[in-house]
Amino acid sequence: MATLATETQGIVDPLDMSRPELYRDDTWHAPFRELREKAPIYYTEHSGFGPFWSVSTYKPIVQIESLPEIFSSEAGGITIADMAEGDIKMPMFIAMDRPKHTGQRRTVAPAFTPSEMVRMSDNIRTRTAEILDSLPVGQEFDWVDRVSIELTTQMLAILFDFPWEDRRKLTYWSDWAGDIEMAKDPVMKEKRREILFECAAYFGNLWQGKIGKEPTPDLISMMIHSDAMAHMDQMEFLGNLILLIVGGNDTTRNSMSAYAWGLNQFPEERAKLEANPGLIANATQEIIRWQTPLAHMRRTATQDTEVDGVKIREGDKLALWYVSANRDESVFPDGDKIMVERENARRHLAFGHGIHRCVGARLAELQIGILMEEMARRRLRVNVLAEPERVAACFVHGYRQMRAELSHY
Known part of the structure; x- marks a missing residue:
């Protein structure tokens, strides 16, 4: 399976899916398609993050996620960026194994129960309506800043009971915390350390x-x-805060941006949704699948094992590419296309699988769904005016800027 030729040191491996330019330029589709067809579990020997296995199809990712004792979140963390000597160690429950993971996850889970979603839905709808009513129709603005960031940052401020006037600090801290490219730059790593300690102090x-x-x-x-x-000590407190900030901010915000960009790319699907708002719940799942706001999660093997006949050694690093599994043609036919009526859209892996499945998934779905409902109520359409500016990184899969204007339909 993992028999494709790996390039020698100093030469770029075209199937090294950690390269940031693939995501900045939106050119990751073809190499992932090649991996899914020829080497679903592929050893990348040379990368900016060291050697790792790329797991690019649906079935083996579900298998790995279902065996947390063999494939640890704690041993090496949740991204393919390794910790180096002197790095800030920020324990967080998503990067813990059982039993500690279980206790800490149970602590925050009550914030995201169905009853809490009902309690929060009116508030979310009111804030969404206020933001949409403040937008100019027929005039250019940045959808990422005015809608995606503002809606998610307001929600985070409510979840944390955070001072309203300072809420944009949450976006700032999230952007610094989620950028794993900084692991390659000592100057940026030090700057990141200062900013995260500022977050911890606040x-x-x-x-x-x-x-x-x-x-x-x-x-x-x-x-x-x-x-x-x-x-918790200060670092564990900070780690869990960063987890909840990045999880609540980057994921929902980038799916909200994908709603604008994705439907702009598939106008026939947008027309179906505009004609039938009853499709919004399913379209929400489909847009989350199509975008996959966190491109990968990392696991570390705790013992010698095999996955689909490929030998994995104790200590090996595995990148579980959710962004590719959500395009796996054996599960999602025409996976590169948004299909608002896709029957199995909910099977996506954008929230992960198993014990580490996103604790805030229901809230993300609620926020995105309400945004689409309020747009439909106003018969508003987003027209994207230029190629968006994307995040240049292989972890957070998202957008920095998107020039758009609204029109009525």
């Missing part, structure tokens, strides 16, 4: 302000009043 003050107070339905209060997280 949240530390919020934590202190809630100690001894009655429980409230925000994430910081939930942490304080839980046995599993009440006694």
Whole structure:
């Protein structure tokens, strides 16, 4: 299976899917298609992040995610960027194995139950309506900044009971925390360290302000009043904050941008959705699948094993390419196309699989669905005016800017 020729040191491997320009230029489709066809589990010997296995199809990713004792999240972290000596160590529950993962996940899970989604839905709808009503029709603006970032940042501020006037700090911290390319640059790594400590200090003050107070339905209060997280040290607190900020910000925001960009690319599918708003719930899943806002998660083998006949050694690093599995033709025919009526859209792996499946998935779906419902209620269409500016990285798969204008249909 993993028999494709690996390039020698110093020569770029065309199937090294960690290269940031593939995502910046949106040219990742063809090499992933080649991997899925010829080497679904492929050894990349030379990359900017060291050697790793690329797992690019649906079935083996589900298998690996279903065996967390063999394929650890904790041993090497959740991205293919390795920790180096002197790096900030930020434990977070997504990068923990059982049993510690279980206790910490249970602490924050009550914020995302179906009853909480019902409680929050009116608030989300009101804020979404306010933002859409503030946008100019027929005039150019940046959809990423005015809609995607603003909606998700407002939601995060509510989840954390964060000072409203400072909410854009959450976006700033998220952008720095989620950029794994900085692992290659000592200067940027140091700058990142300073910014993350600024984040920790700010949240530390919020934590202190809630100690001894009655429980409230925000994430910081939930942490304080839980046995599993009440006694975290500063780095573990910071790690879990970063997880919740990046998870709640980058993923939802980039799916909201994909709604605008993706439907612009497939006008016949957009027409179906505009004619039948009853398709919005399914279209939400399809857009999340098509975008896949986190391109990969990393696992580390804890023992010698095999996956689909390929020998994996203890300590090997595996990149689980969700962005490719969600295009796996054996599961999603015509996977490069948005199909708002796709019957199995919900089977996507954009939220992961198994014990680490995204704890906030329901909230992301709710936010994206409400945005589409409120656009439909106003009979508004997003017209993208130019190729968007994309994130140049193999972890967060998203957009930095998207020039657009609204029209009525």
